[in-house]
Amino acid sequence: MLPVGEFFEAVEQVLTLVIKLQVCSEQQQALSDTCTAFASACSWINENVNPRLTNRNSIQAVCYQDVKDRFGLTANHVVRACGRVAANRLTAKLQGKKVKNFAPTSFDCDARTFRFVEKDWAITVSTTGKRLTIPLRASNYHRGKLTWQNPTSAQICLHRDGGWYVHIQLKSEPPKPINADNIIGVDFGRRDIAVTSTDQSWSGEGIKETRDKYSRVRASLQRKASQGTRSTRRRCRDILKRLSGRERRYQAHLNHRKFGLKTSPFRATLC
Secondary structure (H helix, E strand, O other): OOOOOOOOOOOOEEEEEEEEEOOOHHHHHHHHHHHHHHHHHHHHHHHHOOOOOOOHHHHHHHHHHHHHHHHOOOHHHHHHHHHHHHHHHHHHHHHOOOOOOOOOOEEEEOOOOEEEEOOOOEEEEOOOOOOEEEEEEOOHHHHHHHOOOOOOEEEEEEOOOOOEEEEEEEEEOOOOOOOOOOEEEEEEOOOEEEEEOOOOEEEOHHHHHHHHHHHHHHHHHHHHHHHOOHHHHHHHHHHHHHHHHHHHHHHHHHHHHHHHOOOOOOEEEEO
16 A cells, blocks of 8 residues: 555556448458468467567567568568567466467557548558558547547457457556645455555444344345245335345445544545
């Protein structure tokens, strides 16, 4: 838990927007051919490059020209293929598994092989053939997020529904944290319902006993309702409804009385 007034340095945030592409039959074929070439390149790299190499630059240094000549990919697609193999190898190594097969259902793009054109709400993307201009089927949410943006990385994917989609990565800096002395961190649990960064704590023993009591009463009423007459079931439902409201009011009152009053000079934030 962070001490009062101390915060970790903010890290870069990445939001991925998944947008359907409006492709014609010719464009579908071009995208499919590129996916096949990209997956074949990844498989060849993984099979022919030293399996101990998990760094993209190291892999690229020993196979770049061979891959470019064999599979007809653009230079940047070759670089992205090396990057995907490196990432998959590293993940497999951490999990103690082998690298899975590379399916011909996607290929990665960077700023040179992909561009978002806001005025037309379309993208341009390089393939093994010519560069394509493909309209986006963007929702209002997508338009709001992409307006005035210049994304530099994306992935073209064939989904299980048979449609082609672009996964656009938007990078942004999170809001700067407030550097203040009147903020406390709170860790919630069951044994201690709250422990703050100012070393205050509230035992949950009494609350646990009350919860267990309500739980026993509920179980008893539900058992009676399942075995009783119609009028018995109706009365049990009414009692269960009142019991639920009583338990909710008890919890809200306890939280306010125990936590809100003692920490009123501070503004509480969750950690």
